[in-house]
Amino acid sequence: xxxxxxxxxxxxxxxxxxxxxxxxxxxxxxxxxxxxxxxxxxxxxxxxxxxxxxxxxxxxxxxxxxxxxxxxxxxxxxxxxxxxxxxxxxxxxxxxxxxxxxxxxxxxxxxxxxxxxxxxxxxxxxxxxxxxxxxxxxxxxxxxxxxxxxxxxxxxxxxxxxxxxxxxxxxxxxxxxxxxxxxxxxxxxxxxxxxxxxxxxxxxxxxxxxxxx
Numbered sequence: 001x002x003x004x005x006x007x008x009x010x011x012x013x014x015x016x017x018x019x020x021x022x023x024x025x026x027x028x029x030x031x032x033x034x035x036x037x038x039x040x041x042x043x044x045x046x047x048x049x050x051x052x053x054x055x056x057x058x059x060x061x062x063x064x065x066x067x068x069x070x071x072x073x074x075x076x077x078x079x080x081x082x083x084x085x086x087x088x089x090x091x092x093x094x095x096x097x098x099x100x101x102x103x104x105x106x107x108x109x110x111x112x113x114x115x116x117x118x119x120x121x122x123x124x125x126x127x128x129x130x131x132x133x134x135x136x137x138x139x140x141x142x143x144x145x146x147x148x149x150x151x152x153x154x155x156x157x158x159x160x161x162x163x164x165x166x167x168x169x170x171x172x173x174x175x176x177x178x179x180x181x182x183x184x185x186x187x188x189x190x191x192x193x194x195x196x197x198x199x200x201x202x203x204x205x206x207x208x209x210x211x212x213x
Contacts, residue, residue: 023063023081026192027162028109030056030063035212036195039155041205051209062086084111092125092140097174100135101128110144112192115162120145131174138172138179144188152189154198154207159191161198 023030036054052069062080077090086109091102106123114121125140147163168183186201197208 022061022083023058023079023086025081025084025086025109026112027115027190028086028195029193030058031213032057033213037209037212039207039209041207043201043203043205062089079108085109085114087123091127094127094129097129097131097136099127099129102126108142115146115190117146117148127172134175134177136172136174136177136179138170138174141169141171143167143169147187150189152191152198154209156197156208156210159189159194159197161189161191164188164190 034055037051038054039049039051041049050069052067054065054067056063056065059078062078065077065079067075067077077088079086079088081087085107087104087106088108089104091099091104103126104123105126107121108123110119110121120143122141122143124142126137127140128137129135143166145165145167147165149160150163152159152161152163165185165187167185170179170181170183172179184202186199188196188200189198191197194208194211199206
């Protein structure tokens with residue numbers, strides 16, 4: 001995907017290691033000691049697959065998520081929560097563009113009551129940056145829409161999951177060059193009490209291998 005869409009969730013406070021009410025969301029649990037392990041399989045079959053592990057820890061008004069993968073440095077992402085809705089605070093990666101400003105609003109993972117067929121929510125990044133001698137700004141919108149429930153099977157098991165379509169749109173300019181385009185949609189599957197169990201794009205498929213509690 002043109003933008004790494006692997007945000008998954010947030011950070012929280014209250015009792016050490018426990019998610020506060022603000023982050024309480026069965027579609028994306030924040031539980032100390034839980035480890036989600038995922039397998040990533042490229043669609044073309046030419047590149048080797050990979051795996052990574054995620055863990056989350058409550059911190060203040062949200063949570064932080066750590067990702068580990070063999071041969072790669074540890075990655076940490078922060079999230080904030082309001083009423084169960086979760087919002088990632090990590091700016092997107094835009095290739096050779098160096099960001100000088102990034103402001104985020106909206107929702108990345110909606111609160112549980114919002115999950116119903118046809119429901120939709122968006123995360124919006126207002127970005128400014130430089131690419132070589134050129135400066136630019138853009139608005140990046142990630143819209144998620146719930147398509148319905150279905151059974152999905154992954155190495156970790158078979159789940160009754162919500163299927164979500166994700167679409168990205170970029171509107172902006174780099175120097176005199178317009179930067180207006182829609183990126184390829186992809187799909188995600190979320191199971192209550194587990195979180196993300198699968199995502200699929202034209203480039204790769206990510207599946208839950210195991211959830212250690």
